[in-house]
Amino acid sequence: MDIIPYAEEHRIFRDAVRKFLDREVVPHIEEWEEAGIVPRSLWKKAGEQGLLCMWVPEEYGGMGADFLYSVIMTEETTKTNFSGLTASLHSDIIVPYLATFGTEEQKKKYLPGCVSGDIITAIAMTEPNAGSDLAAIRTTAAEDGDAIVLNGQKTFISNGINCDLLILAAKNTGVENPHKAVDLFLVEAGTPGFEKGKQIKKIGWRSQDTAELYFSDCRIPKANRLGAKGSGFFNLMVKLQQERLICAIGAQAAAEYMLDITIKYCKERTAFGRPISRFQHISFEIVEMATEVKLGRAFLDKLVMDHIEGKNIAVDVSMAKFWITDMAFRVADRCLQLHGGYGYCEEYPIARAWRDIRVTRIFAGSNEIMKTIAARFMGL
Numbered sequence: 001m002d003i004i005p006y007a008e009e010h011r012i013f014r015d016a017v018r019k020f021l022d023r024e025v026v027p028h029i030e031e032w033e034e035a036g037i038v039p040r041s042l043w044k045k046a047g048e049q050g051l052l053c054m055w056v057p058e059e060y061g062g063m064g065a066d067f068l069y070s071v072i073m074t075e076e077t078t079k080t081n082f083s084g085l086t087a088s089l090h091s092d093i094i095v096p097y098l099a100t101f102g103t104e105e106q107k108k109k110y111l112p113g114c115v116s117g118d119i120i121t122a123i124a125m126t127e128p129n130a131g132s133d134l135a136a137i138r139t140t141a142a143e144d145g146d147a148i149v150l151n152g153q154k155t156f157i158s159n160g161i162n163c164d165l166l167i168l169a170a171k172n173t174g175v176e177n178p179h180k181a182v183d184l185f186l187v188e189a190g191t192p193g194f195e196k197g198k199q200i201k202k203i204g205w206r207s208q209d210t211a212e213l214y215f216s217d218c219r220i221p222k223a224n225r226l227g228a229k230g231s232g233f234f235n236l237m238v239k240l241q242q243e244r245l246i247c248a249i250g251a252q253a254a255a256e257y258m259l260d261i262t263i264k265y266c267k268e269r270t271a272f273g274r275p276i277s278r279f280q281h282i283s284f285e286i287v288e289m290a291t292e293v294k295l296g297r298a299f300l301d302k303l304v305m306d307h308i309e310g311k312n313i314a315v316d317v318s319m320a321k322f323w324i325t326d327m328a329f330r331v332a333d334r335c336l337q338l339h340g341g342y343g344y345c346e347e348y349p350i351a352r353a354w355r356d357i358r359v360t361r362i363f364a365g366s367n368e369i370m371k372t373i374a375a376r377f378m379g380l
Contacts, residue, residue, distance in 0.1 A: 003301035010068050017076040020049050029082045032207040033352075036199060038084040040120070040162060046087060047117025053091045056099065060111035067308050071249055078253035081349050083356050084207030088250065089158055090114070093243045094121040097167055097184065101227035101235050106186065110165060122163035124154040124213055125236070132369045134169065134236060135178040139215060141170040141185060148185065148225065150193070150218040156363075160211025161199055164189050168215075169232060183232035186224040193218030204355035240365065241314050244321040245307055247364040251357065252300050255293050255328040258353050262286070262335040265350075282338060289331050296324045315377045322367035325360040332357045 024045055032038050046052050054069040056062025063069075074088040095114045098121075099107060113119030130136040139152025150170055157163075166187040175181035187194055197212035227235050263286060266277035276282050303320055306313045332354040336343035343350050361367045 003298065004068065004071075004304060006068065010072060013069055014072045014076060016049070017051060017073055020046070020051060021076060021080050025077075025080055025082060025085060029080070029084075029207075032082075032084050036201070036206055037161060037209045038207055042085060043117040043120055043162070045117070046085065047115060052087060052117055053095050053111070053115045055091075056095070056111055056115050060099075060107055061115040062111070067304070070246070071304060074246055074249045075253040078250045079257045081257065081353050081356075082207065083205040086158055086208055088246050090121050092246050093239070094123045094167060096242065097123070097226060097235065097239055098186075100239070101184070101231075103223075105223070106226070110186070113164075119164045120159055120162045121165050121167065122157050122159040123167045123169075124157050124160075125169045126156045127153060128155050132365055134182060134233060137169060137171060137182065139168070139170040140173050141183060142173040143222070144219070146222055147219045148222055150185065150187070150215040150220065152215050154213040154215075156200065157211050157213050158208060160213055161196060161209035166194075166213070167226060169236065172229070175230070179233045180230045182236070183229060184226040184235060185220060186226055187215075187218065187220055191218055191220060202359075204352070204357075204359055241312075241317050242307065244317045244364050244370070245303060245313075247360055248300055248317070248320045248324045249304070251325040251328040251360045252293075252296050254353060254357050254360075255296060255324070255331045258328075258331050258335045258350060258357075259286075259289055259293055261349055261353075262289075262338055266338055276338075285334055285338060289334055292327050293331065296327050300324060315374055318365075318370040318373040321364060322361075322370035325357075326367060328357050329361060 024042060043052070050063060051073060054063045054065040054073070055067065056064070058064050070088065070092045073091070077085060077087055095111070098110055098114070110119060114121060125134060125137070127137050127139065130138065139150065139154065142149045150168065152170060154168070166189070168185045168187050169182055170185060171178070171181040172183055189196070193216050195214040195216070197214055200210045200212065202210060263277070266282055266286065267275050269276050277286065299320055303313055303316055336350050336354045339348060339350050342348050343354070345351060
């Protein structure tokens with residue numbers, strides 16, 4: 001029994017997403033992996049097809065669609081085995097901060113461009129010495145008349161090269177409480193004092209532009225504060241539930257994709273005169289993976305429905321994020337093993353899938369942090 005009640009309009013949307021990806025993304029994957037970045041034109045094309053920020057209200061240029069459209073987009077982009085178009089990061093992790101905490105003026109100014117693909121967003125929390133511990137960030141925001149002066153450095157920022165609009169986490173100077181000191185600010189690309197540093201070369205996600213960002217006496221208007229003063233830390237915590245859910249959705253889709261291509265490979269690959277899928281050890285490996293994948297799907301779909309219903313599932317999402325990403329990595333490693341030497345060759349898709357899935361256990365809060373959160377709520 002399906003847990004998620006997809007309607008006909010959802011199925012139509014899924015088909016449209018698949019056609020778009022087959023036409024505009026799949027033929028260029030190798031080119032963009034080599035280049036280490038996707039062209040801005042792809043974002044524009046996605047926007048023109050209504051594939052960005054589908055949930056944004058119509059008054060700001062969106063479709064006003066439900067969260068299942070975001071689920072579908074995340075699943076289908078993942079199943080192209082390509083991480084360069086981080087549409088879910090933009091649409092479902094970053095832009096919701098603007099829609100929820102932004103002023104009417106901010107929403108009117110930026111949301112239409114986020115929907116159309118004219119504005120690519122990034123969020124900058126992580127620093128060289130502060131990752132999961134957001135209260136330890138050192139980037140500062142000092143008020144100076146009608147302006148705010150930003151100083152500091154960020155790292156591992158996805159969309160860091162392509163971004164037009166950045167949501168920056170920084171500490172207000174003179175506020176002693178580290179949690180009440182954190183605020184969020186909107187910084188436009190090209191603002192004097194805001195510099196995009198080198199693009200970071202990574203093991204996986206090679207076509208996703210990850211960068212270091214620098215702020216040196218970067219002056220922005222006070223009106224660019226996102227949310228009430230002193231609310232930044234709380235606002236970040238509020239939105240982490242959906243961020244971790246999106247991460248789990250992508251990892252689950254990746255596990256399903258890797259299992260599917262491996263089953264196909266094992267049915268076609270022969271040894272000793274028969275398909276290797278007929279060997280008991282290999283068939284048992286596949287069945288064990290399929291069982292874990294089905295368990296992940298059932299857990300995840302229940303959380304998706306709870307999230308749509310507005311339930312607080314922060315603890316369960318933390319559990320799902322660590323368990324599903326760990327499971328997906330186990331599946332990746334076992335699938336690569338079943339491919340034998342071919343699995344270690346770039347021409348086989350399992351190679352990219354294997355290296356790309358690894359980071360899901362780190363971002364959106366490392367899996368160790370997810371277990372710590374769950375343990376605290378369990379009174380451990």
